[in-house]
Amino acid sequence: MEVLHNLALGFEVALTWQNLMFCAIGCTVGTLVGLLPGLGPLATISILLPLTYSIPTGGALIMLAGIYYGAQYGDSVSAITMKIPHASSIVACIDGYQMTLKGKTGLALFTAGVSSFIGGSVAIVVLSGLAPTLGEVALLFGPADYCALMLVGFVCVSFVTTGSLLNGMAMCLIGVLLGQIGTDVNSGMQRFTMNLAFLADGVGLVSIALGCFGIAEITKNLDNRDERTPFNGKINLIPTWAEFKRIIPSALRGSVIGSFLGILPGGGPVIAQFAAYAVDKKVSKYKHEIGSGAIEGVAGQAAADEAAARTSFIPLMSIGIPENAVMALMMAAFIIKGIQPGPNMIAGHPDLFWGLVASMWVGNCFLLILNVPLVRYWLSVFKIPYSVLFPSILFFCCIGTYSVNNSLDDIFITATFGFIGYMFLRLGLDAAPLMLGFILGPMLEENFRRALLLSRGDFTAFVTRPISGTLLAFIGIFIVWQVAAFFLQARKTTARRQQPA
């Protein structure tokens, strides 16, 4: 009953005219920018973050959330119609694009829209039930446990986003080191500032995000020099009843898988999509069709995608630890607005928390309206040639960086990180874990120092506490497995090389 009461409070907040408007703007702009080639949710959020500075806190959070799932959805539209895989909707390309080739674009888009709606709704139920409970569990966490939890997050994100533990961990650590720049909170000493006054407060988050995701991304697209043909096919949106019936079971399966995987550290939309797709391929009634343009191939992954995008808010809002790079950016946005996500957020700002939850459902409805009947108009975005687009994106990067502090110095920092981001790109290092490391770095240091202070410099405290001990054991097993896998692989390739000789 308490949940219903809380949700009623949430809807009271979310359904004010102002917040409805912010939600609608967030969804629209997010979808629009998410559709643009090469801009996934991370870049979209960092470019649009400054838009929210002049908005009241509740509205800003609602709008940011709208931008996030709008971008997530816009991604899948471009994947289905043109097979432009962004970071976040690789799976949608498989069956979605096959359906487009068969002339069933409308059906694919409708399926994706409805499944996302179902996935989102299931996730919101999970979110409103689980987040407060998990928040109480989080109160049991001591500093050592927080450290271990963050390390687990690093390991999982490294492995999931880059596929290589070594590269991912390196990026996390670089992020942590970048987070050290600025004034040390405990001693007041300035670290790594090179005596530059504007570095005393640390490197701006927006500068790093725009440099590594915005500018590096633009340069990559320019280097590729690929011209895209805009989508001109016919779109017939209304499905038959038989087709509609096929969407539901697959979407429900996807929702459950997505909701679950969204909560785990390092989880999130990408891994949820793959899992849902794999499950559908195993258990669906139409499994023989999946891969060649089946409704189930689109429905399951779209539902999982949307569900995971929402349940990944749970660790952020109940424990205060973001579990992937997008959530790290969200956390930064919360902090800019003066809200510290964590166990106390739900109790301290019930209107914000429940308003956000309720607004997710409102956003779901907006997305359905925006995307299913209006999708034709969205696709005209692709008629803009890239040579017009990239100066504009660059302009928004500049305005975004500048308006954080009204400081032109920040643009130089962004340019620096643009170069570094490009280096990372060319060296095959994914910048997403860096973001997580950067946000969690200061928290990790503080908890690390506090844990050692409490244990009087004794490192066994990390192992003897049940929570941190378990988490560290998990990391240990994971690393051993990775090392073993590498050596087995190496032996196999050398064996194969020797065979022909």
Next chain:
Amino acid sequence: MNDRNLVRGLFLIAISLAFGLVSLRYPMGQFSRAGPGLFPLLVSCLLFLIGLITVVRSRFVERVDLNFNMKNIALILASLCGFALISEHLNMIAGIVFMVFCVSFAGTSYSVMRNLKISACLIAIALAFQKLLGFNLPLY
């Protein structure tokens, strides 16, 4: 020197040394009462280790060539810095025009007319930001 895996390892080592050596200059303290230099040093050591593993590993895995195209990134960085400098000394409208004209060299085709149109649009957007959303932009 053109092996991506090797360069990546060296790059990581360079970053870890840059942070690690500087952090040696800060007070370390003890583990029970850590100084400002201790944590960055630990993290740098870890990163150094990863860099070292990457270098060693690059000898056992297949080579991947490093392709580094300086032209586009240089143009983009130049236009960003130019935008900041011109906005600081002249005004932001001139900065926007400079940025559009400079960065367009990186595109597949170059057209003065198109650049003028893009600049006009972006200036209109900047004006809207300033007047409607209350952004503090030094436009003129």
